[in-house]
Amino acid sequence: MQLIYEYRQILLEGVGVTVSLAVLSLILSVICGLGGAFAKLSQSRSIRQAGNSYTTFVRSVPDLVLMMLIFYGGQVMLNDIGRITGLWGYVDVNQFIAGALTLGFIFGAYMAETFRGAILAIPRGQIEAAMSAGMNPRQIFRLVTWPQMVRYALPSFTNNWLVLIKSTALVSVIGLHDLVWNAFAAGRSTHKLFTFMIAVLVIYLVITGISDLLLRWVDRRYSAGVKRA
Amino acid sequence: METERTFLEYLRHISENLSPLDFLLIYDNLGKFFEGALVTLQLTILALFLGGLLAIPMAIARAYRKPGWSQAIWGYTYAFRGTPLLVQTYLFYFGLGQFEAVRNSFLWGPVLSDPWWCVLIAFTLNTAAYTTEFLKGAIETTPEGEVEASKACGMSPFTRMRLVVLPSAFRRALPAYSNEVIFTLHGSVIASTVTLQDLLGVGRWLNGRYYLAYEGFITAMVFYMGIVFLISIAFRMAEKRYLRHLRPHEADPSAQANATI
Numbered sequence: 001m002q003l004i005y006e007y008r009q010i011l012l013e014g015v016g017v018t019v020s021l022a023v024l025s026l027i028l029s030v031i032c033g034l035g036g037a038f039a040k041l042s043q044s045r046s047i048r049q050a051g052n053s054y055t056t057f058v059r060s061v062p063d064l065v066l067m068m069l070i071f072y073g074g075q076v077m078l079n080d081i082g083r084i085t086g087l088w089g090y091v092d093v094n095q096f097i098a099g100a101l102t103l104g105f106i107f108g109a110y111m112a113e114t115f116r117g118a119i120l121a122i123p124r125g126q127i128e129a130a131m132s133a134g135m136n137p138r139q140i141f142r143l144v145t146w147p148q149m150v151r152y153a154l155p156s157f158t159n160n161w162l163v164l165i166k167s168t169a170l171v172s173v174i175g176l177h178d179l180v181w182n183a184f185a186a187g188r189s190t191h192k193l194f195t196f197m198i199a200v201l202v203i204y205l206v207i208t209g210i211s212d213l214l215l216r217w218v219d220r221r222y223s224a225g226v227k228r229a
Numbered sequence: 230m231e232t233e234r235t236f237l238e239y240l241r242h243i244s245e246n247l248s249p250l251d252f253l254l255i256y257d258n259l260g261k262f263f264e265g266a267l268v269t270l271q272l273t274i275l276a277l278f279l280g281g282l283l284a285i286p287m288a289i290a291r292a293y294r295k296p297g298w299s300q301a302i303w304g305y306t307y308a309f310r311g312t313p314l315l316v317q318t319y320l321f322y323f324g325l326g327q328f329e330a331v332r333n334s335f336l337w338g339p340v341l342s343d344p345w346w347c348v349l350i351a352f353t354l355n356t357a358a359y360t361t362e363f364l365k366g367a368i369e370t371t372p373e374g375e376v377e378a379s380k381a382c383g384m385s386p387f388t389r390m391r392l393v394v395l396p397s398a399f400r401r402a403l404p405a406y407s408n409e410v411i412f413t414l415h416g417s418v419i420a421s422t423v424t425l426q427d428l429l430g431v432g433r434w435l436n437g438r439y440y441l442a443y444e445g446f447i448t449a450m451v452f453y454m455g456i457v458f459l460i461s462i463a464f465r466m467a468e469k470r471y472l473r474h475l476r477p478h479e480a481d482p483s484a485q486a487n488a489t490i
Contacts, residue, residue: 060457061450062415065429069446076442080249162311169313173422180316187323194324197316204312 004199007186014179015203021096021178022168025103026161032108037115051112058109064170066106071098071174095176103167110160118153119145151222158215162208169204179203251441255448258435265431266452272345272427273414276352280413283357288364289390302361309358314416317355322347322423344423356413363405367398400471407464411457428452 004011039051058066075093082088122145130140172181179200187196237253244252255262287306290298309317325331325341340346371394379393421430432445 057454059411060454062418062429062453064418064421065432065446065450065453068429068433069443069450072436073442073446166311166313169315172315180313180319184319184323192327194320194327197320197324200316201308201312201320204316205308208311 003190003192003195007196010182010186011179011199011203014177014182015207017096017177018165018168018179019207021099021103021171021176022161022165024100025107025164025168028100028104029107029111029160029164032104033111033115036108036112037119040112040116041119055109055112058106063102063106063167064173067099067102067170067174070102070105071095074098095171095174098174099168099171099176103164103171106167107160107164110163111157114153114156114160115149117156118149118151121152122148147222151219151226154215154219154222158212158219161211161215165207165211166204249443250447251444254435254439254441255444258431261431261435262428262448262452265426265428265449266456268420268425268430269414269417269427270456272349272352272420272425273410273417275349276356276417277410277413279349279353280356280360283353284360284364285395287357287361288368291361291365292368306358306361309355310362314351314355315419315422318348318351318419318423321351344420344425348420348423348425352413352416355416356409359409359412360406363409364398364402367402367405368394370401371397403464403468403471407461407468410460410464414453414456414460 036051036054039047040055042048042051071093075091078091078093082091126144126148127140130144135143168178169180172178172184175181183196183200184193187193190196237256240252240256244250244254287302291302293299321341322344325347331337331341334341375393375397376389379389384392417427418429420427421433424430426434428449429446432449435441435445435448
């Protein structure tokens with residue numbers, strides 16, 4: 001306990017990196033997810049197929065493999081493109097960006113499934129009523145679809161967020177100094193890895209516990225006026 | 230012999246002139262990737278099997294709220310489901326050596342200092358935690374009538390569990406289990422972070438050895454996609470067989486003819 005307290009600074013810095021990475025990935029994944037959900041529900045066959053192949057692809061490849069491919073391969077590809085086109089010089093892909101892009105891309109696919117289910121759960125008649133009231137597609141999305149989508153999507157969204165938080169641990173493998181990396185370095189130098197790993201586990205449980213409380217509050221807000229069985 | 234040489238020449242031609250990927254190198258190291266796939270599959274299947282065995286009694290204790298046990302098991306599943314598998318693996322592989330008692334025990338040499346065993350222990354406990362929770366849900370949703378009927382037949386609680394509750398709970402848990410199997414396979418890449426040569430481990434080795442950026446990862450990716458494809462086919466077949474009673478019935482023309490008469 002004493003030891004953990006001595007290293008609180010480095011652990012807290014790690015928590016900061018982990019949480020900001022998770023939040024940035026979440027924002028990216030919501031954008032990817034909305035795109036994916038509308039693609040999957042599109043009238044056009046080819047857009048629908050593109051949406052489906054996105055979700056199928058992500059479901060079939062482990063996250064760490066994609067992350068390494070984007071981090072190592074993406075770096076080489078960016079530099080190759082830069083060399084061939086002459087538009088930019090040597091670029092160093094940052095682990096934070098690579099991690100956020102990969103996690104956003106991966107969880108976008110899970111979010112797409114979540115949002116698709118939520119959009120389908122909205123009774124068709126409400127969309128028709130909105131159309132006949134003269135709303136344009138943007139107004140329909142903002143006033144009819146979105147507020148209800150949030151409510152329907154929330155349980156599965158919560159689940160995705162909890163999985164996403166845990167997945168951020170993987171960025172330590174590509175060298176980002178997140179919570180796991182910092183704790184590992186501290187544990188290795190003091191030969192007390194067990195203590196530090198237990199501390200990391202407890203910190204993750206605290207983070208997931210807090211987000212559970214927050215999302216419950218959001219759920220109460222968006223469920224105002226809905227009778228619970 | 231003739232066709233093989235032309236095939237290799239074809240590969241060399243593509244690799245040198247047309248594609249950024251060196252297919253010839255991948256072809257030469259394909260054996261290593263199959264060995265890696267074997268390690269991945271071994272770990273995944275063993276972890277799922279052992280985790281499943283652990284999960285059944287725990288799910289029963291949770292579903293029937295055995296005092297004391299139920300809370301303890303909930304604590305275990307909460308801790309393992311709320312934390313990253315990577316950290317759990319590190320805890321077993323790097324962490325246990327911190328204790329003198331562990332290093333001196335008879336298990337240290339053959340088991341606890343070996344990455345393979347540590348990974349297997351971490352994966353098993355992880356998948357057991359997830360499986361316990363959804364199996365518990367499936368047991369709790371057993372239709373009351375089935376339980377009453379089996380009581381009326383005079384079945385003992387053990388027989389009732391074996392012949393009525395568990396078979397129907399397994400059926401209900403099947404779709405959730407297919408996700409769990411895929412997640413365990415995805416999680417198994419963590420083995421490569423503690424020096425094991427699984428599929429991703431081979432990919433990383435290849436890239437490190439020849440200083441490449443894509444080949445190893447892309448080949449590993451294709452292998453993983455293939456395995457997931459096979460798993461989903463297997464589950465689709467299993468669902469067709471075991472969840473047959475839930476599919477909508479097709480109209481039987483002869484039955485309709487009888488009804489009109």
